[in-house]
Amino acid sequence: MYRNPPAFSFPKLIRLCAATLVLSLAASRPAAAFGTDFGGSDFKLRWDNTLRGNLGVRTTAPDDKLGANPAFTAGEYSFKQWNIVTSRLDLLSELDLAYSELVGARGSFAGWYDYVYQNHTVQIAPSLAAMNIPSSYGPAGSEFSSYTRKRYRGPSGELLDAFGWIHFDAGPVPITIKAGRHSIYWGETLLLGGAIHGVAYSQVPLDLIKGFATPGTEVKELYRPLTQVSANAQLTPSLSLSAQYLLQWQSYLYPEGGTFVGPADFAFNGPLGQFAQIGGAPFFLKNGGSNDPRQVHDWGVALRYHVDFLDTTVGTYYRHYADKLAAVLLVPNPGGQGPLSPTLNSPLQYQQFYAQGVDLFGLSLAKQILGVSTALEGAYRHHTPLASQPLGLTVPPAAPLAPLLFPHGLPQVIGNSYQARGETVHVVANAIGQISPTAIWSTASWNLEATYNHLFSVDSNPDMFFGMGYGVCRTDPTLVNAGLAKNKNDGCATRDSAGVAASFTPTWYQVFSGVNLLLPLTGSWTYWGTLRLDLKYIGFYGQTIDNGKMVTSSNGLLSLLKNRESVVLTAKVTF
Numbered sequence: 001m002y003r004n005p006p007a008f009s010f011p012k013l014i015r016l017c018a019a020t021l022v023l024s025l026a027a028s029r030p031a032a033a034f035g036t037d038f039g040g041s042d043f044k045l046r047w048d049n050t051l052r053g054n055l056g057v058r059t060t061a062p063d064d065k066l067g068a069n070p071a072f073t074a075g076e077y078s079f080k081q082w083n084i085v086t087s088r089l090d091l092l093s094e095l096d097l098a099y100s101e102l103v104g105a106r107g108s109f110a111g112w113y114d115y116v117y118q119n120h121t122v123q124i125a126p127s128l129a130a131m132n133i134p135s136s137y138g139p140a141g142s143e144f145s146s147y148t149r150k151r152y153r154g155p156s157g158e159l160l161d162a163f164g165w166i167h168f169d170a171g172p173v174p175i176t177i178k179a180g181r182h183s184i185y186w187g188e189t190l191l192l193g194g195a196i197h198g199v200a201y202s203q204v205p206l207d208l209i210k211g212f213a214t215p216g217t218e219v220k221e222l223y224r225p226l227t228q229v230s231a232n233a234q235l236t237p238s239l240s241l242s243a244q245y246l247l248q249w250q251s252y253l254y255p256e257g258g259t260f261v262g263p264a265d266f267a268f269n270g271p272l273g274q275f276a277q278i279g280g281a282p283f284f285l286k287n288g289g290s291n292d293p294r295q296v297h298d299w300g301v302a303l304r305y306h307v308d309f310l311d312t313t314v315g316t317y318y319r320h321y322a323d324k325l326a327a328v329l330l331v332p333n334p335g336g337q338g339p340l341s342p343t344l345n346s347p348l349q350y351q352q353f354y355a356q357g358v359d360l361f362g363l364s365l366a367k368q369i370l371g372v373s374t375a376l377e378g379a380y381r382h383h384t385p386l387a388s389q390p391l392g393l394t395v396p397p398a399a400p401l402a403p404l405l406f407p408h409g410l411p412q413v414i415g416n417s418y419q420a421r422g423e424t425v426h427v428v429a430n431a432i433g434q435i436s437p438t439a440i441w442s443t444a445s446w447n448l449e450a451t452y453n454h455l456f457s458v459d460s461n462p463d464m465f466f467g468m469g470y471g472v473c474r475t476d477p478t479l480v481n482a483g484l485a486k487n488k489n490d491g492c493a494t495r496d497s498a499g500v501a502a503s504f505t506p507t508w509y510q511v512f513s514g515v516n517l518l519l520p521l522t523g524s525w526t527y528w529g530t531l532r533l534d535l536k537y538i539g540f541y542g543q544t545i546d547n548g549k550m551v552t553s554s555n556g557l558l559s560l561l562k563n564r565e566s567v568v569l570t571a572k573v574t575f
Contacts, residue, residue, distance in 0.1 A: 042100035049093050049575050056086040056568035058260070059537075063563040067125040068550035070275045072560055074135045074258035074265045077123045085260040085566055086213070088114035094161070105164045106182070111157035118153060120144070122258045134284065134340060136257050136271035148256045148270030151209065161225050170233075177231045183223040184230050184244050186302050186317055188366050188375035190430050190449050191501045195222070197426040197451040199317045199362030199379045202324040203300070207253045212261040212561070213538075213568075226250060238306045246298040251290065251324050251354060260564060263557035264390065267328060268352060272339040278397050285391070286338040288331065288349035293322040293356040293416050300360075315364035317379075322356035327388040327419050329353055329464075332395060348397070353417040355385035377428040385419040386458065387493045389466040389486070390557075394418045404478055405471075411461045420465035423456040441506035451499045467493035489545055490553040534570040 036045055058079050067076040079085050091111040098104035122135045122142050129140040137144060150156045163180025189198035192211045206222040227248035233241045257265040266274035266285065274285045300319035307314060330348050338346025359382040366375040394411055396402040402410070411418045430449035437443055455467070463471045472484050473492035479485040486492050504521045511517040520534055542559020544551045554560050 044098045046096045052090045052572040054086050054088045054570050056566045058083050058085050058566050060563050060565045065546045066551045073124040074122050075262045079260050087116050103166045106161050108161040113154040133275050136265040136274050145270045174234045179229045181225040181227050183225045187377050188364050189428050190447055193451045193499050193501050194428045194449050198377050198428045202321050205250045205252050205324045209253055209255050212255045240304050242302040249296045263560040284338050284340045284344040284346050286333050286346035286349035288351040290352040293354050296322045296356055312367040317362035319360045321358055323354050326352035330391055330393050355415050355417040355419050357415040358384050372431050372433040374431045379426045381424045383421050384424055386422050387466045388419050406463045408463050411464045420458055420461040422458040426453040442509040444506040446504045448502045453497050455495045491555045532572045536568045539565040
């Protein structure tokens with residue numbers, strides 16, 4: 001039986017807030033992390049724990065037009081207005097060991113549980129449920145898959161860092177080597193937009209579940225470690241050389257369909273599939289999983305030099321990598337069987353494709369200007385995968401459509417993916433500053449990050465590029481008459497794109513004994529005391545297109561979240 005998610009009420013909200021704060025305060029009794037040098041010996045141990053409670057409430061009602069589309073309905077209707085959308089408790093435990101600053105090891109563990117998803121079932125628009133149209137997890141009222149339950153409900157956990165390190169001198173050159181699961185992130189980017197366009201793109205998988213749920217989250221909080229060997233050599237006091245060789249590949253961690261910040265119901269690893277109609281016949285697109293790169297060994301080198309007389313740090317980078325951000329494409333499903341057969345068969349399936357064999361050349365500059373930390377990055381990507389239409393066809397659904405959809409011939413698998421490949425340049429500029437104490441706040445910090453990218457050329461599989469002048473984004477009259485033509489309002493990429501993100505955080509010290517209060521304000525557009533409290537109003541912006549009854553197209557995934565605004569209270573302690 002379906003249980004509605006808990007509705008908002010002041011008594012219930014107060015009780016949940018109190019419970020979160022009590023847990024946090026109880027855990028915060030030790031004023032500092034556990035650390036010891038074992039009576040002055042060269043062996044040192046440090047153990048840090050961070051406990052974070054999140055309580056979020058949806059402030060907008062479901063959008064009827066968005067929810068009327070079977071591809072977006074579960075995410076839009078699974079939580080009503082004033083429902084609590086998260087009551088999550090997270091634990092991050094970090095252990096560091098070192099001997100005489102010569103050798104050491106580090107391990108970290110993350111655990112979580114969210115009560116909101118304890119008895120949650122997947123709901124869709126009443127009009128779709130009345131027609132027996134299934135959700136992406138099966139009939140309306142179905143439970144989430146085991147993957148989605150693990151990631152969102154818990155209780156669950158995972159090992160993050162698990163590596164050893166050694167430090168030694170090779171003549172006059174100090175060298176540090178790390179081996180095991182750890183994160184390496186080069187460059188100067190700050191926020192999620194910079195992570196997508198900077199020199200460290202796909203260098204480490206990112207936790208986009210957290211990134212979507214909490215806009216403004218710093219990049220370092222989104223890292224997911226990989227097994228690798230890395231080294232850093234301080235060649236001179238001003239010049240350092242870094243290198244890495246990865247032995248493991250993982251994709252980004254995505255917001256799952258049907259959850260509060262899941263933009264599309266069919267994505268990514270949790271759903272069983274997606275209801276669809278082509279030519280009037282209903283069927284169920286089967287989720288065919290992920291087509292991961294095989295025998296991938298990403299590597300890269302970086303050289304950084306501090307120019308003393310300019311007080312500027314210059315970095316140069318080269319990386320060879322496999323993409324960690326998916327293109328979700330439709331391919332044949334031999335036999336036509338799916339999770340809802342024989343009621344609804346599955347002549348097509350969709351898979352996640354990750355392109356490999358990408359080369360990146362990068363440059364960065366970092367400098368303090370009038371007390372403000374500024375940085376600039378530029379990256380050139382060779383043979384990079386280009387944007388594909390979500391659920392883009394790799395084969396025509398009917399033979400007569402082949403020359404219309406693929407005038408250059410059927411797309412070929414190149415470097416593990418059907419995606420178009422090309423040459424692009426990306427620029428990131430950012431700044432971080434501090435505002436002196438005033439009568440309004442004890443202090444305030446801010447950051448600003450702008451991004452820009454330009455497409456130079458499309459070199460292969462041009463019909464798969466979801467960009468203006470290519471594929472279904474052409475103005476071909478036959479394509480228009482067939483109802484297949486798209487434009488930039490449907491999300492077709494333009495040759496140039498720019499974006500900006502900003503964050504402003506006033507802070508009040510010692511509001512209560514041992515308690516600092518912070519009020520982060522963040523926004524983005526595309527064209528430590530004992531206890532920390534964050535109160536955020538989270539919203540998204542984007543354009544959608546509808547036919548008067550339902551949304552038929554969107555300009556990017558974020559536009560599908562524009563109606564899912566929420567207020568989130570976070571309490572965090574470290575001990």
